[in-house]
Amino acid sequence: xxxxxxxxxxxxxxxxxxxxxxxxxxxxxxxxxxxxxxxxxxxxxxxxxxxxxxxxxxxxxxxxxxxxxxxxxxxxxxxxxxxxxxxxxxxxxxxxxxxxxxxxxxxxxxxxxxxxxxxxxxxxxxxxxxxxxxxxxxxxxxxxxxxxxxxxxxxxxxxxxxxxxxxxxxxxxxxxxxxxxxxxxxxxxxxxxxxxxxxxxxxxxxxxxxxxxxxxxxxxxxxxxxxxxxxxxxxxxxxxxxxxxxxxxxxxxxxxxxxxxxxxxxxxxxxxxxxxxxxxxxxxxxxxxxxxxxxxxxxxxxxxxxxxxxxxxxxxxxxxxxxxxxxxxxxxxxxxxxxxxxxxxxxxxxxxxxxxxxxxxxxxxxxxxxxxxxxxxxxxxxxxxxxxxxxxxxxxxxxxxxxxxxxxxxxxxxxxxxxxxxxxxxxxxxxxxxxxxxxxxxxxxxxxxxxxxx
Numbered sequence: 043x044x045x046x047x048x049x050x051x052x053x054x055x056x057x058x059x060x061x062x063x064x065x066x067x068x069x070x071x072x073x074x075x076x077x078x079x080x081x082x083x084x085x086x087x088x089x090x091x092x093x094x095x096x097x098x099x100x101x102x103x104x105x106x107x108x109x110x111x112x113x114x115x116x117x118x119x120x121x122x123x124x125x126x127x128x129x130x131x132x133x134x135x136x137x138x139x140x141x142x143x144x145x146x147x148x149x150x151x152x153x154x155x156x157x158x159x160x161x162x163x164x165x166x167x168x169x170x171x172x173x174x175x176x177x178x179x180x181x182x183x184x185x186x187x188x189x190x191x192x193x194x195x196x197x198x199x200x201x202x203x204x205x206x207x208x209x210x211x212x213x214x215x216x217x218x219x220x221x222x223x224x225x226x227x228x229x230x231x232x233x234x235x236x237x238x239x240x241x242x243x244x245x246x247x248x249x250x251x252x253x254x255x256x257x258x259x260x261x262x263x264x265x266x267x268x269x270x271x272x273x274x275x276x277x278x279x280x281x282x283x284x285x286x287x288x289x290x291x292x293x294x295x296x297x298x299x300x301x302x303x304x305x306x307x308x309x310x311x312x313x314x315x316x317x318x319x320x321x322x323x324x325x326x327x328x329x330x331x332x333x334x335x336x337x338x339x340x341x342x343x344x345x346x347x348x349x350x351x352x353x354x355x356x357x358x359x360x361x362x363x364x365x366x367x368x369x370x371x372x373x374x375x376x377x378x379x380x381x382x383x384x385x386x387x388x389x390x391x392x393x394x395x396x397x398x399x400x401x402x403x404x405x406x407x408x409x410x411x412x413x414x415x416x417x418x419x420x421x422x423x424x425x426x427x428x429x430x431x432x433x434x435x436x437x438x439x440x441x442x443x444x445x446x447x448x449x450x451x452x453x454x455x456x457x458x459x460x461x462x463x464x465x466x467x468x469x470x471x472x473x474x475x476x477x478x479x480x481x482x483x484x485x486x487x488x489x490x491x492x493x494x495x496x
Contacts, residue, residue: 094212095221097272098205099228104265105167106229108174109194110236110352111258114345115244117327119251122341124182131327132452134188145196146441150203150434159204159430160275166201167269170194171262177255202437207430210421211276218422219371222414223363227356230409234352241345303432308485309423312372313439315478316416319379320443321450322470324386326351328451329405332389332460337398347402354406362410363418371419372482378411379475386468390461416440419485 120126120134149166153159173194180186206222213221239261240254247253304310324332330347333339339347366374385404388397417433424432447467454463 092212094208094273094276095224097268098209099225101167101265101269101273102205102225102229103232104261104268105170106232107236107239108232108258108262108265109170110233110348111240111243111254111261112174112177113326114237114240114348115251115254117331118341118344120184120187121331122344123251124184126184127456128331129452129456130184131331132449132455134184134191145199146203146434146438147431149200150207150430150432153204153207153430154428158275159208160269160273162430163201163204163208163273164266164269166197166199166204167262167266168197169200170197171259171266173197174255174259174262178252199438199441203430203434206417206421206433206437208273208276210417210429210433211426215422216367218418219363219366219374219415220360221363222418223360223366223410226363226410226414227359230352230355230359234349234356237345237348237352244342244345303424303428303435306423309420309432311481311485312416312420312423313436315481316375316436317439317443318474319471319478320440321447322467322474323379323382323444323447324451324464324467325444325448326405328448328455329385329389329401332464333398333401335460336389337394339398350399350402351406351409354403355409356406358407358410359414363414366415366418370485371415372485374411374415375419376475376479376482378408378415379471379478381405381411382408383468383471383475386464386471389464390468 116134117131120131121128126134149162153162173190176190176193177187180190209221209225210218239257243254243257244250304313326348330344333347334341334344362374362378381404385401385408388401388404392401416436420436421429421433451463451467454466458466
């Protein structure tokens with residue numbers, strides 16, 4: 043009921059006087075008086091959890107239950123059931139992380155150009171839901187499984203930027219971190235339940251992977267239904283309440299204008315900062331295989347390892363979002379990658395149950411401090427009419443870098459062994475953190491100056 047009562051607030055955010063920097067002739071993000079990235083918004087924190095933010099949180103909750111059911115069993119299914127090598131697993135894992143990354147740009151650009159962010163996001167969610175049945179059709183064929191993974195990631199690539207743009211446009215400027223923190227908390231609650239559901243299905247069906255894929259499909263369909271029924275396109279207010287010219291605001295956007303976003307120095311610095319960080323971040327699947335090998339964990343328990351990450355992520359997502367809004371988003375992002383670096387050190391020198399618990403906890407803290415906070419950092423640095431495109435640029439860069447990182451790590455593991463591969467990634471992450479700190483230093487200073495003016 044609360045969802046239906048608050049949906050109207052989402053459609054009015056863009057049409058309210060002063061809600062758009064473009065309406066007044068000034069680019070968004072130029073100062074606190076326009077609700078930019080460093081100042082207060084007219085809406086205030088009271089309208090933080092609008093209907094769109096709540097509904098998209100539920101969509102991601104259900105979708106992540108579905109996707110994490112599959113993600114949790116993939117290492118077990120591919121490595122232990124099908125017997126693929128670490129090199130092959132690295133290729134498939136990289137494909138899962140970064141396949142069709144360019145479609146993130148397509149999804150973001152189409153969503154902005156035609157002002158149909160919900161439609162593009164819905165198509166992406168529907169495509170990913172359908173691929174759960176594709177795993178059933180692929181059977182034990184590794185090439186077909188790779189194809190299904192590619193199509194599934196196509197859906198994710200199309201939906202992520204438009205979805206985050208809806209969240210960003212539905213939340214006040216000084217509450218971006220909290221809105222994304224709330225969304226990621228529900229997203230992570232789904233990620234927490236997904237592996238448990240997969241483990242339960244495998245236990246009840248005596249390791250019938252087909253049952254996991256079938257249940258995953260049903261849950262994904264529920265997520266698509268919630269999106270269809272409860273999410274509204276930002277700016278879809280009655281005609282009398284719109285800012286003149288708003289309806290066609292996105293139709294003049296071109297690919298050249300989208301590429302021109304990188305000429306904005308603050309936005310460009312964020313993009314350049316996150317690329318090396320993503321490149322040297324070991325993927326979850328490899329992290330779980332490392333811990334399983336290091337601690338000799340029975341293979342059947344592998345799907346439960348993501349639960350430790352998800353619990354920490356769930357508990358820390360909203361507090362870190364509040365910290366980001368109060369003390370600076372770039373500072374929280376850097377702290378998150380420091381936590382990931384600590385996870386690497388534990389894998390290199392830790393041992394026993396302490397290694398398992400703390401390593402998974404640090405990985406969860408890293409996600410809580412980086413995932414949504416990077417979107418909260420980058421989103422307000424671009425115009426509202428290009429919000430999905432701007433976020434797509436950041437996310438595409440991250441996906442491509444993560445895909446390359448997975449391939450490199452798989453090759454390093456094969457050639458020099460797992461311990462040496464982790465050491466190489468740790469050195470790389472340390473250097474990337476130094477570069478990011480230099481690039482984001484100006485954004486930190488501007489953020490604190492804006493807070494003082496507010």
